Amino acid sequence: MPEKFDAIVVGAGPAGTACAYELAKAGVKVLLLERGEYPGSKNVMGGVLYRQMMEDIIPDFHKEAPIERPIVEQRFMMMDKTSAVTFSYKGMEWAQEPYNNFTVLRAKFDQWFAQKAVELGTLLICETVALECIVQNGKVVGVSTDRPDGDLYADVVVLADGVNSLLAKSLGFHKEFRPDEVALATMEILKLDKKIIEDRFNLEEGQGCTIELFGDATKGILGTGFLYTNKDTLSLGVGTLLSGLIKHKIKPYELLEYVKNHPMIRPYVQGAEPQEYLAHLIPEGGYRSMPKVAGDGVLVVGDAAQLVNAIHREGSNLAMTSGRLAAETIIAARERGDYSEQALDAYRQKLMDSFVGQDMKKYKDATHHFDKFPQYFEQYIPMMNRAASKMLTVDGTPKREKQKQIWREIGPAKEKFKIARDVYRAWKVMK
């Protein structure tokens, strides 16, 4: 007779591990399955971890966890081919407790986080692939795995198996994603001396900086690039919708090479040695692409539930919160011995009431909007660069004349009206 668990969590990323951690803490007999050699070995993100949602699970985690640098400055670069307009905020309130966010390397961080769950009693099994949910009488009662005698049973199964959740798909919770619902991000980890990083990014010892790259970083394709500072490495990456890559016939690694050699980026990464190359899909379909998140004996969390806020490059924090809320729901369901869809639907309600659901709804049209109207990235960012260059170049032209020239260059009245309309539209989808 195969052993039965209270809960099986599939996938040891931030969502799955948060869920397993909370369950184990409450004394629930939980099994955490991971297909990689160790948690984090197959997990990828740009590298920003938000403090608050992690502290909701492990208070003061940063004193112990393998974090890279607390972020004191966030820059936003609007790039053209040989120029950039940069906005930035730097604040010393971020350089001290409670901190805002940190850079992390997932291979290290996820391992640590999973170890914390194991210490509370989670049984962690790696190098095992969950093949499908075992369904009896319409209820999920376990998962089958690729190991001999691999069937595992539980009262409830939590699907935290990531962006292309095969398990949720096999249950019919979502269809195959369209290329405009997922982004492909590629990144490199570049080794560079600590001191050089701090000098190049204008940082005090131990502090960190993030730079988000828009416009020419992705050759105008909808997406963003990023350059983050770790302890003694930099994370440089680009992510674009799959549909954009297909349309422009660009290979993801070509885009990464392009941004690495971009005159606005090259000085930051010069002399740094590539250490790792990573690539991953990001669910960016937003609220409208979310699958069903609760069924009979089953919950869906994290990337598997498409919980990513692409506009604010947030994902791991949404994942952790969803994992925590799933655990709360399971603990309540366990007390009543009721794991029906009706009982577990409390998770969906909690999720939608939290910042996760609120933000997913707020930006529900954002990705689609910018995908549908490529002019923001293709035209307006270069226009902004030309305007800045003209205005700030001192060549004896009177300033009023410069303003007129900039205004004329935008084009005829029709074009100006179009821009005004686009600005209004962008405000509408983001408000």
Place this chain on the structure above:
Amino acid sequence: MLHIVACIKQVPDTKIIKMNPKTNTMDRSSAPAILNPYDSHAVEEAVRLRARYGGVVSVLTMGPPPAVKAIKKCIEIGADDGYMITDRAFAGADTLATSYALTKAIEKIAAIRPIDLIICGKMTIDGDTGQVGPGIARRLDIPPLTSVKKVAEVNKEEGYVIVHRKLEDGYEVIRSTLPCLFSVEKEINEVPYSSMPNVLRAARYQPHIWSVNDLPDIDRTQLGLKGSPTIVSSVWAPAKPQGGTMLEGPPPQQVQQLLDVVLQRKELFESRGGAS
């Protein structure tokens, strides 16, 4: 019912390890620690013999505390029990001191349950010596059967084993008394993907851990660095072979070029001793 002890070691994965170019030593932090691949075949063979004849499979290792992970891997393969000896006193041991410490641990295991057979891997991938297995056999005064590629029979009642030993030009069939020690070749078996019940058991398993004080009648001067007569005076990387000619052009032309070389430089293809 056999009691088989497999001796195993956790090693850095030398397939991906980096060498420190200055000291020519391995940078152990650059590679993950794994179960020595030859040892996984030793454990698998022990598990297969248990399936054939019944009995118990124990594994034994000497190493730092993280080596528990290697024991867990053996439990996944199907071992019943794991023993680990770990102590600062064992650190820096060469093969002489290692075989002494392991022998002392084997004697203690044998006091719990008499041992019929010890199986070691052919060698470790970080040391490449293959000396520890025979060293243990010598100390226990039992026959060492090295390069075992097949176990034909184990007969505990009549006290013998029949194995095939790999030779350079074939194999030999050997009959030996029991108890004895095998060191096994990779080709002896294939280690399958572990079953879920074994994996669950391994995740929960805690091995027996002994320090030097737990081993009776131990002579501390034979342990660790003190007990190791081996001195590594220097390490260097072999010079990279120079030259070589790349054949280019369309395939028929390359074949012609190759034929020319073969015909002109017959000495390259002459037998250099060995079997004729």
